Amino acid sequence: MWRRISVGMASTNLTSVSPWGAWVAFYIYFVGLSAGAFLVSTLANVFEVEGLEKIDRDALFAAIVSMVVALLFVWTDLGRMDRMYHPFLFRQATSPLSWEVHAYVAYIGILVTELYFSMRIDLAKVAERAEGWRAKLCGLLTLGRRETSEKSNETDERWLKRAGLVGIPLAIFMVHGGTGVLFAVSKARPYWNSGLFPVIFVISAVVSGTAMVSALYVLRAKMLTGEPLDRSLMDRLGKLLVGFILADAAFTAIDALIALNSLHPHEVETWLIVLFGEMSWSFWWFMVGLGWVLPLLLLSKRSWRRSPIPLTAAGLSVVVGIVAVRFNIVVPPQILPVMEGLPHGSYFPTTIEWLTSAGMIAVGLLLYSLGAEVLPLRPLDAAELAETTETNKQTQIANRSATDGSIPNDGGDD
Known part of the structure; x- marks a missing residue:
């Protein structure tokens, strides 16, 4: 990435004949992953398809991470990376690119809102029953709403559904459908102009999002939770x-x-x-x-x-x-x-393009891994909450023992 910043587009095989390459391909790929994962989540929280509530939060969090990675690719592809904020200052109403930038911001807001309402009660439970930095973080993420009553749950579900209803047309017509429009309005390229x-x-997008959520469901159960x-x-x-x-x-x-x-x-x-x-x-x-x-x-x-x-x-x-x-x-x-x-185009990504792409994808994997470890991306049951409480008790005992040098009594025979 430092080579990309210091050398500029000379580090790529992009030319004035072929100005779009790997970074643009990965950008539309991750926008598609995000929109697809979000639309899969709506099957649970809007259309209430039975059983899919188990993957609702996973899909929403994966959609947020995918959108972050997509915007990283857009930022890297800009000739002037320092001007990434210009579309918000200098708006152009007739430009699909200008509309897309604002749609992405609104879409990320919808995703964060949905994820909040879908897991707020579990965040409150973790904050109440756990200890340490995770409890403090989950407490902050509740935004002060610590109620866990049935009435508060109904309120969360109602707002979750409303956010999903707003997000569906936004994802279809503005986010990934809008990304398709960026290509479709290019009249000079008949292949795109459709x-x-x-x-x-x-x-x-729906294909890739469903595939990602399906793989994540199995991999997370096998590698992280053991459920x-x-x-x-x-x-x-x-x-x-x-x-x-x-x-x-x-x-x-x-x-x-x-x-x-x-x-x-x-x-x-x-x-x-x-x-x-x-x-x-x-x-x-x-x-x-x-x-x-x-x-x-x-x-x-x-x-x-x-x-x-x-x-x-x-x-x-x-x-x-x-x-x-x-x-x-x-x-x-x-x-x-x-x-x-005019000359024919010829393009294949350079090593710099491949390595920066791998690095940005790694950022996404890291963000998802951290979220999977810290956030309640699956609905918590009583057994999981009891296990969390017991784990924190054992940690406290171990910490006290390490401080005073004593040996904790586990109740068993010497």
Whole structure:
């Protein structure tokens, strides 16, 4: 990142012919992950689908982290990184980019609001029964609302649903649909200039978000909490993922058929580059293979959908495959010149681009890991609260023993 800041865009393979590259591809990828994870969470807190309340907070927190990572990629891609605040000072009402910046801020506000109302009562319980810095942090995050009564729970659920209802059109039409608009209004690139583009962005966002939430549900239970897995929930998530993958494949095929049937030279040539040109390996092996075919095979049987390994493998396969979808959206349309006589574009990310991308993704993984350790991202039951209280008691005894040099009496035989 220091090389990017000190050397500037000379550290990349971006040119005036191909001005968008890996950072833009990852930006729209993480915006899609965020919007998709949020829309999955609304199945629980707005549409009240049974069983999905177990992943509601996970999905919301993952959506927040994904949006933070997306904005990191936008910031890194700016030619003048120090001017990131300018869209708020110098607004342009006719610019989709200007609208998007403000939509992102409103969307993050909705996500934080929903996460607060979804876990406030558990934050209050942890603050009341736990000890140490975690209890103090959870107490601060309640914003002074420590009530845990049924009436306060009903109030939280009511406001949670209201925030979700506001967030659904914001996520669909402004956040990821709006990101699709950024490409669709580019008339000089016929491949992007399509009315279906915003819709395809939303569909692929839901695919990637469902895949991420499914994988996180299993991985978090296995690696962090050790809680038993809900097989019926896994089956439901697998079915949702299959349905969204089929919809994504269908819309992509429709978009390709419309473009090819138009016989517009620029559109046809761009699709030929995607299907058979220098980027074809990305389309067939990653987008089609990892994004569609492999997960559909892994989720084709009910017993596999209810098994941790196939569901996790399918989810991670889709998460990787959608990265190729984003690269196929950004890079191939910039290869053909927009006018005769201009040079063809040629782009592949430099080591600096790959390493900065890996670093920003690592920031997201770190933020999620910290949140998973500290925040009650799963509804707490009585047993978990008792375990938290007992753990803090044992910690206090150990600390006192370390201070005065005594040996704690555990009640057993010498």
